[in-house]
Amino acid sequence: MGVEIERKFLVPEGEHVPDGREFEVRQGYLVLGPEGAEARVRRQGEECSLTVKHGTGLVRGEWEIPLSAEQFADLWPATEHARIDKSRRVVPHGPHEAVVDTYRGRLAGLRTVEVEFTDPDAAAAFTPPPWFGPEVTDRPDLKNRHLATADAPPLT
Amino acid sequence: MGVEIERKFLVPEGEHVPDGREFEVRQGYLVLGPEGAEARVRRQGEECSLTVKHGTGLVRGEWEIPLSAEQFADLWPATEHARIDKSRRVVPHGPHEAVVDTYRGRLAGLRTVEVEFTDPDAAAAFTPPPWFGPEVTDRPDLKNRHLATADAPPLT
Numbered sequence: 001m002g003v004e005i006e007r008k009f010l011v012p013e014g015e016h017v018p019d020g021r022e023f024e025v026r027q028g029y030l031v032l033g034p035e036g037a038e039a040r041v042r043r044q045g046e047e048c049s050l051t052v053k054h055g056t057g058l059v060r061g062e063w064e065i066p067l068s069a070e071q072f073a074d075l076w077p078a079t080e081h082a083r084i085d086k087s088r089r090v091v092p093h094g095p096h097e098a099v100v101d102t103y104r105g106r107l108a109g110l111r112t113v114e115v116e117f118t119d120p121d122a123a124a125a126f127t128p129p130p131w132f133g134p135e136v137t138d139r140p141d142l143k144n145r146h147l148a149t150a151d152a153p154p155l156t
Numbered sequence: 157m158g159v160e161i162e163r164k165f166l167v168p169e170g171e172h173v174p175d176g177r178e179f180e181v182r183q184g185y186l187v188l189g190p191e192g193a194e195a196r197v198r199r200q201g202e203e204c205s206l207t208v209k210h211g212t213g214l215v216r217g218e219w220e221i222p223l224s225a226e227q228f229a230d231l232w233p234a235t236e237h238a239r240i241d242k243s244r245r246v247v248p249h250g251p252h253e254a255v256v257d258t259y260r261g262r263l264a265g266l267r268t269v270e271v272e273f274t275d276p277d278a279a280a281a282f283t284p285p286p287w288f289g290p291e292v293t294d295r296p297d298l299k300n301r302h303l304a305t306a307d308a309p310p311l312t
Contacts, residue, residue, distance in 0.1 A: 030208045030219075031189040039187045050206070052186045052195070052234045063234040071221045078208045078219040113287040138171070 005123050008142065010118065010133035010156050011111040017100050017131060020091035025101070028079025029148050034061060038145050041075050044088070048072035082148035093129060103153065110153040112142065161279050164298065166289035166312050167267040173256050173287060176247035183268065184235025185304050192216060192303050197223065197231050200244070224312035231244070238304035249285060266309040268298065 011143060013015040015113045023045035030039040039052050055061055067075070085105050091098040096115050103110040113132060117123040128135070134156075141154040167173060179201035184194040195208050202308060204223040211217050223231075241261050247254040252271050259266040273279040284291070290312075292298045297310040 008206065031187040031193045031195045033187040033189040033193075037187045050231075052231065054237075056235065063231055065227045065230045073222045075206075075219055078210065078217070115257075118272070 005120055006114050006116045007123055007126060007135060007137045008112055008114045009033060009128060009135050011100060011113050011131065012133040015131050017089060018091045020089045022087060022089045023124070025086050025088045027084050028076060029082035030078050032082060032145055041072055041079065042085060043072055079098070084144055084148050106151060107147055107153050161276055162270050162272045163279055163282060163291060163293045164268055164270045165284060165291050167256060167269050167287065168289040171287050171289065172245045173245060176245045178243060178245045181242050181244045183240050183300070185238035186234050188233060188238060193279050196228055197228055197235065199228055205232060240299060240300055240304050262307060263303055
């Protein structure tokens with residue numbers, strides 16, 4: 001089991017985001033369970049994966065396996081009720097990576113940035129750079145699992 | 157998307173079950189969602205698979221992909237909260253197959269049989285052979301998703 005510790009912020013409209021590698025991300029939820037449990041598939045560039053998460057909050061359990069393109073294609077129809085398309089840019093920031101997601105389609109206008117940490121102390125000590133907006137780590141309406149079934153971007 | 161139409165019955169204690177091929181089945185739930193949604197992994201003999209189901213009742217949506225042994229092993233720890241071990245025997249019965257499951261571990265004493273059909277008319281027309289016990293198709297406490305988290309066999 002992996003443990004995921006991350007903080008999430010908005011990126012205000014018009015804010016300049018530093019350069020980084022970019023790729024398209026398409027993800028869909030197979031099952032959205034209670035208490036943060038979920039199973040989702042994702043295609044990130046050419047790489048496909050299946051991720052299972054249990055729990056909520058700053059620390060949650062996570063298991064991930066690579067999928068073949070064929071496995072992904074066979075599971076994708078099961079996500080029709082809950083999908084997200086976004087462009088992702090990964091910006092180096094000191095020892096961390098700032099992962100900027102620009103949402104598309106019905107969620108156009110929403111832009112977030114996430115930073116993942118190896119332990120809770122590092123997460124607490126992190127100082128956001130000036131281009132980060134308000135922190136939204138605990139905003140349930142900005143979790144991907146909620147965005148996946150939202151009709152429009154949540155009010156930010 | 158596949159559509160699963162099946163009927164399920166108890167097999168009473170002491171009842172003789174005809175011969176058929178046998179293998180061990182181990183399955184665990186990655187996520188148990190609302191309204192019958194679920195994602196589970198299964199090892200059946202040497203074959204591993206991931207199945208996603210949506211919906212409840214006689215007709216439900218189902219998607220399944222094969223998994224490698226390594227993919228199965230990497231996901232199995234995520235099922236610790238909801239697992240089933242059973243011996244399965246597949247008994248030919250006219251144009252159908254009767255799939256008999258003898259549960260093990262904490263569910264020892266429970267034995268069920270399921271028959272899958274290609275359409276609702278065939279399901280309705282099916283006459284159970286004498287060794288089938290009471291029908292339990294609609295018993296929620298005898299669904300595998302519920303058995304997976306039960307401490308003991310439900311009262312039958």
